[in-house]
Amino acid sequence: MSVRVRFAPSPTGFLHVGGARTALFNWLFARHHGGQFILRIEDTDRKRLVPGALEDILDSLRWLGLNWDEGPEVGGPYGPYIQSQRLEIYREHAHRLVAMGHAYYCFCSEERLERLRREQEARKQPTGYDRFCRYNVSPEEAQRRIAAGEPFVIRLKVPLEGTTTFHDLVHGEISVQNRTQDDFVLLKSDGYPTYHLANVVDDHLMRITHVMRADEWIPSTPRHILLYRAFGWEPPQFAHLPIILSPTGKGKMSKRVLQEQGRWETAVFVRDFREEGYLPEALVNFLALTGWAYDDKTELFTVEELIEKFDISGINPKPAAFNYEKLEWMNGVYIRRLTPEALAERLCPYLEDLGLHPDLETLRRAIPLIQERIKTLREGAEMLEFLWKEDVSPVLEDLVPKGSAPEQVRVWLTEALRALEGLPEFTHEALEAALRGLAERLGVKAGTLFMAIRVAVTGRRVTPPLFESMALLGRQRTLTRLESAIRLLEQVPSSER
């Protein structure tokens, strides 16, 4: 039988890296086995729907390269793939379970359930439904009350004894006593299914063979097994993935936790990583490695290699902290491996985000200057910003090296200006020769002089190599920038010179 797996997000927020990793593992597993990867949208909670979330999930998945064989926009033989469009199916299945004697109608009000829970908590007893309607409402009475328009839910008759056991592909044998499970709701009073019902019905109808999902579902898996049995269906295989923790290993990967821990990182959604200039292939490689390992040395994998090597047995059951530094390093590696043309192309959107309109020729020549010194595309765009910016507006404290006076720097820059004006050729070699000579004549350390010029010309202390940068900028703009830096220094009150 062919492998069929699914990723089933709820459109209640943007796609989180944790969700992305779940999707990735499912996708890799499907591709490895030549099976199908299905995308199903679980939007049965109408109160928590977030506008734009579905689009973000689809976009993020596509950006990562995780294409789906069946699902929204592509269709498939078991559709529709959006649960809100399958309501009739769940309703029919829930009622069928009642007819089979495995489920029952419950008319308990929310107030009664709330009171019940409070009492249980007060007595420090396990909370859960007390099965009132299972024992006290006959099928005939139930029919009468439904006909009279009374709201109801459908609950599963959970066996009172015995244990439910399943073999998890990551965690091994897991078993739970049935008496610790209450008669959970299958169909809500608004006619919508709960996650449990919709999930099981769809996984069965869509012929899902392996359910790979987040760890947090382990406690409800026995319920799902019970549901499969009630229907008389064969349950799929389960593999529960450990969650991704914040970099400290304490707390979830969320904006709030990151902030509370005083971290510099802020990205938690796939779109955040995209905005910061991470390459999708680097994120994929990194994500594959959090919670999974192939051997004791391989770290860099192409997608094809990942597909070839991926195996559930390599999944670590331990929750993993998200290591931003390693992701940065890996992104740098991927950037360095890009062809210059590819890097130029990928950089463009980030330059445009800075409000720049780069000319391709300059960009092409600038790439070799930054390729090995950036970790993200955004960083690359920022590093090249000076090439197209109208005014780089250096700040005084960057312009004046420690231990120097503004007046000194003014003299240096003026001398530099003079030297460059008459330069026959405005090339890297000519610039270097001229400015090294100048440093010597001035009796200044080359590095110190260069830093002042660097800041004057680019507005920053961290830049691509100076002479290449100036050559790229061109004589005219270089001189103009030196002039404005000199003017800035002239404005310093004489007492501070």
Added chain:
RNA sequence: GCCCCCGUCGUCUAGUGGCCUAGGACGCCGCCCUUUCAAGGCGGAGAUCAGGGGUUCGAAUCCCCUCGGGGGCACCA
């Protein structure tokens, strides 16, 4: 409170009874290169395998207990 899961360097991990005086990677430190920042090269620190008991000739690996961390207990997913 009840139920479940997890526990090897700061972090990601290799390890499935002897090859482990525990290997790799990120990060960190030092040196080299160097016009800034990187990249690169070389070297280094860093884990009594959560703790305690067993089993065994032999345990990070098997068993038990304890501790610590996480998750679940909704007409949310």
